[in-house]
Amino acid sequence: MDHHAHPSIITKALDTLRAGGLILYPTDTIWGIGCDATNPEAIERVYQLKGRDKGKSLIVLLDSENRLPGYVQEVPEMAYQLIEYTERPLTIVYSGAKNLAPNLLAEDGSIGIRVVQQHPFCTPLLQRFRKPIVSTSANLSGQSAPRNFSEVSQEIRDSVDYVVEFGQDDPHEGMASIVMKLEPGGKFSFIRK
Secondary structure, X not given: OOOOOOHHHHHHHHHHHHOOOOEEEOOOOOXXXXXXXXXXXXXXXXXXXXXXXXXXXXXXXXXOHHHHHHOXXXXXXXXXXXXXXXXXXXXXXXXXXXXXXXXXXXOOOOEEEEEOOOOOOHHHHHHHHOOOEEEEEOOOOOOOOOOOHHHOOHHHHHHOOEEOOOOOOOOOOOOOOEEEEEOOOOOEEEEEO
């Protein structure tokens, strides 16, 4: 999957996101349901589609750690080192989210953000969208997460506005990211390893 997604596919995904729609797309981990992370109506649709408890927040993707200060009140210095040195996709939960849809955040105001290291679809999409994009596993709540496109249920495929035409035949089994919580003081704990 080292070839890049065709620009027309990225444009279709961008048009869908800008219209408040949902996309089904390949990420740096597993196939995800995505929408504009600043659009509360789109996020509401994601929760309804998944049948997901709103107490559980969704995560968002960014294309660069330089964008973190736009969405986190106080980015711990350690975050930049963790992102730079991680070998595996790493989602960091930060307290004090800002400039994101309120219904996206956890009850304590925290948000999980993953900076995507060079991905043939997500990277150009995020660069052109210039806003964070929600990514939540493409399954109904309680079902197991799909490791590749062939495992995504028909119900999910039919419920989104655009199924990204890239990476669907990639048999590679994606792995969920590491998730860690990082406090402003630098204290951290692992939520998922």
